[in-house]
Amino acid sequence: MTAGIDTPDRRGRTGLDRQGRDLAGNPGVRIVDVELLSSDWYVLRKTTYDYRHQDGHWTREQRETYDRGDGAAVLLYDADRATVVLTQQFRLPAYVNEHPDGMLLEVPAGLLDGDAPEEAIRREAAEETGLDIGEPHLVFAPYMSPGSVTERLHCFAAPYDGSAALAARAGVAEEGEDITVVELPFADALAMVRTGRIADAKTVMLLQWAALEGPFKGTA
Structure with a gap:
């Protein structure tokens, strides 16, 4: 058996x-x-x-x-203030593969766990940032590593209320999460992609979409 x-x-x-x-x-x-x-x-x-x-x-x-199941990710943005909210947390696989400290800046994301993608991303945004988000917009749903991993990631963008106070830390303690909430000017986040400071694929993709077609088109 x-x-x-x-x-x-x-x-x-x-x-x-x-x-x-x-x-x-x-x-x-x-x-x-x-x-x-x-x-x-x-x-x-x-x-x-x-x-x-x-x-x-x-x-x-x-x-x-x-x-590992399918997942969802969301770029949180405030178009009026030209800011985005990211998370920073330790990622062991990146750490063992040459990332200097394993602390990656990322968009909020998580597995669907049986929920519809939009429901999952509202849940993950609340858990990882403490924010209630506006209406999510599905940007794309790529296979992230199709040579070996089955996961398809539903990538959204959604506005957040920039006037709300941000929690310094977030995450589900029972799941071992220890997340720092980071608000950045969009231009700074995009610059971090160019320098390699932001090296997470889903985050790179969503930031570049935001610059090319999304809420910050023509501003970068």
Whole structure:
């Protein structure tokens, strides 16, 4: 008996080796087998499949996929004051891969956890910044690392009330979050992208969208 397959894992899930077995949208891909490697919290699978190349020949391939669920992120902006609100928190994966201290500046974000993307982003904005946001606008929903991670990230922009007092710190303590709330002039945030001070992909993408097409178009 295997946790996550025949018996519930720590999150109560079973049948995790079934994901992807019935895919039929691409006639050039035939799923052969799905093996569950880990389901400690998120899910790591190894999938064996046959792939038809452009010249018509078939090869057997294997890939590992990491499934942490889909997520949502939001750029909070005050167009009148030309400011944005970001968060700063420790990110171990960045720290072990050459980031000097692992303290990343990011837009508020989190997993959907069964909620609709707009509901999730209102929840995450409140938890990570203490702010109630205005009407969110869906900007794009990219796959963030499609070579290995299944996650699709729904990226929003939403106004916030710049007259409201910002909490210095936020986050859900029970989840180990220790978040600093940071309000910046938009021009400063965009400059941090150019210098590498902001190195989080979703944040870079949303700040650049804001400069090219969003609330700060033509101001940067």
